[in-house]
Amino acid sequence: MHTILFRRWVPIWMRLLCIFTLAITTMLFNGTYMGSSIDISSTLGVLKEDITMAYYATSVGMAAAYPMVPKMRSLISTKTILLLDLLLQILLSLTCANTSLMGVIIVCSFLIGFLKAFVMMELILMLRPIFSPANERSEFYSYFYPLVFSVSQMALVLTAWVAYNFQWQYMYYLVVVLALLSITQVLICFRYSKIGLRFPFAEIDWLSFWGVACSLLLFIYVVTYGKLYDWFDSNQILVGFVVAIVVVYLTVMRQVGVKNPYLRLDVFSYSKAIVAYLFMVLVMFVAGSSTLVSQYVNSILATGNLHANSLNFWLIPGFVVGGLICFWFFRLQIIRFRYLVFFGMMCFSVYLAMIYWGVAPNGTYEYLFFPMFMRGLGMMVLFIAFGVYAVEGMDPKLMIYNAFFLVAFRSALAPAFSASFYNNMLYRLQEKYVSRLGETLIAQNPIAMERYNAKLSAAIGQGHSFEESTAIAMKSLYSSVYMQATLLSIKEIIGYILLLCLIVGVVAAFIPFHKTLKVKVEEGGEDMV
Structure with missing residues (x-):
């Protein structure tokens, strides 16, 4: 594959450099970056929901494009796809950086995702001989998934850092520079192909x-x-x-x-695919509890947006360890598949249990490092496990449609639904607990009066008038109530999700996913996203 794509004089190390530069650049393309959502919202004067909508529009565009990618590959050379795609991505990224209209950003985000699908397919075919010379799906996933998810987490942190130290638009300019570098590498290192440029409009x-x-x-x-x-x-x-x-x-x-x-619904005639999609949704739902962790870090620990996003760095070691575990699990096949699923759910359970018992007004930022590691480990184990399980026994002609459903459920619908669920539940429970705790703020409550009098005396001692001091004391008291209400809300939601993980994990340990201990090793394909 690499011999066909690259010019003869290009050494192996330069080929690898080209491929991984392309991979990282493509993974960084996005219409909006959630790490700088607060900065974008305040600068443009838009709702956080607008930014979230644009973010998921990228995943929708990517999923919707997959069924047409094979038709394109047969008519356009790899070099042409890469050059056209990267050039269009540059234009779209510059548009997102320089417009103040969220409608334009959402449309550009969708198009960025659409174009991203074509390059990702080429990258999969280029990375497959590197990650899995034997063309084994499980082996490929054990390298590819940790790479993809690690880059996405690093992008989140990098975006927050760029927005904090410079301006949020600079992230787009950084990606544009990487894209120009990738274009230069493609022009110099890739072979010229005589395949013409013909877009199959009529066939789609x-x-x-x-x-x-x-x-x-x-x-x-x-x-x-x-x-x-x-x-x-x-x-x-x-x-x-x-x-x-x-x-x-x-x-x-x-x-x-x-x-x-356009979509072959025969995919749903395979029970393993349905089970895999359900577990993918469940994994993203549980992983979406990071919304609550971010709320805790921002509202209770008050560390700021940069530190809240920097927590995601601790997912990366979990991704790497998860990839190693899955690599050896599928290579040796000495333990039944259901115990791998059980292990993944227990990793989530440890993560949730530590959050449940660890969040407190006097909690520390460093305490969250290990729970985040366990969350990354559980995510990676289950993603790889069910990525392989979904295609077992499936007709190879249907696998590209399986890619659509995997991306649609895993990267678009499930995270959007989970984020909505957690935000709404948190809001409702905060209202409930603020109301309950507010009822205790009466003169007969010695603890409340002690705090009130302490703040009142401190404010008067600082030179404020009695009216100003009263307002400061009441504001401080209600801030404490809101903080306690937020903590109680987070604990309640986390507690229920923890019970769900424990139940699913125990049940999964008894589900006969396979009839035998050792199963056929699934080959790789174009659908491995």
């Missing part, structure tokens, strides 16, 4: 493509803006939900009725 079912994309975007719109617009009391949310259902129905009917559907 564009109606189905837009049906798939619009239905995903509408569902994400509903769960992202639901809290803001008071859910189904809002006509916007109600109409969005109904339209999403209608579009899904029409799109499914079209796939069933046409001879060459």
Whole structure:
């Protein structure tokens, strides 16, 4: 593969440098970066929900593009795809950096994800001989998944650092510089190909493509803006939900009725694929509890956005260890698959248990390092395990459609739904506990009066008037109530999710995922995302 792509004079080390530069650059492409969401929101005067919508639009664009990628690869050379894609990504990134219109950013985010799918497919084919010379899916995933997820976490931290020390737009400029470097490498090192440039417009079912994309975007719109617009009391949310259902129905009917559907729904005739999708959704739902950890770090520990995002660095060692465990698990096959699933769920349980018993007003930032490591370990083990499990026994012709469903569930729908769930639950529980704790702020409560009098005396001692001192003391008292309400809310949600993980882990330990201890080693393919 590499001999075909690169010029003869290019040494091995330079080929590897080109491939990994391309890989890192492509993984960094995004319409919005969540690490700088606060800075973007304050600078542009937009809602955090707008930024979240743009972020998930990238994943939707990427998922929706996958079914058409094989048709493109047969008509356009790798070098042409890379050059055109990178050039368009530069234009879109510069647009995102210089516009103040969130509508434009959301559209650009979708297009960035769409273009990203084509380069990712090329990268998979280039990395496959490096990560798995024997073309084993489990071996490839054990290297590829830790790389992809580690780069995404480093991007989160890097974005927060750039926004804190410079401006949030500089992240786009950094990616543009990397893209220009990648273009230079492709021009110099890749072979010239005589394959012409022909886009197969007539061969693609564009109606189905837009049906798939619009239905995903509408569902994400509903769960992202639901809290803001008071859910189904809002006509916007109600109409969005109904339209999403209608579009899904029409799109499914079209796939069933046409001879060459855009999406092959035969994927759902494989029970292993369905089980894998359900577990992927569950993993992302549990991993989404990081929203609560961020709330704790920002509101209780008050460390700031940069430190809150820097916690994600501690996921990376977990990803690496998880990749190693899966590599040897699938290589040796001396333990049943269900125990690997049990292990992954127990990693999540340890993470949640440490958060449940460790969050406190006097907690420390460093205490969160090991729980984050365990979260990364559990995520990686389960992602690799069910990434392999989903395609066992599947028709190779359906695997590219499996890639669509994996990306749609894992990277778009599940994280959007989980973030919405945690934000809404936190908001409702905070209201409940603020109301309950507020009822205790009476003169007959000695603890409340002691704190009130201490703050009042301190404020008067600082030279404030009695009225100002009273306001300062009351504000301090209610801040304490809000902090306690937030802690109680986080603990309650985490407690329920911990019980869910324990139950699923124990049940999984008794599910016969395979009839035998050793199973056939699945080969790699174009769908390995």
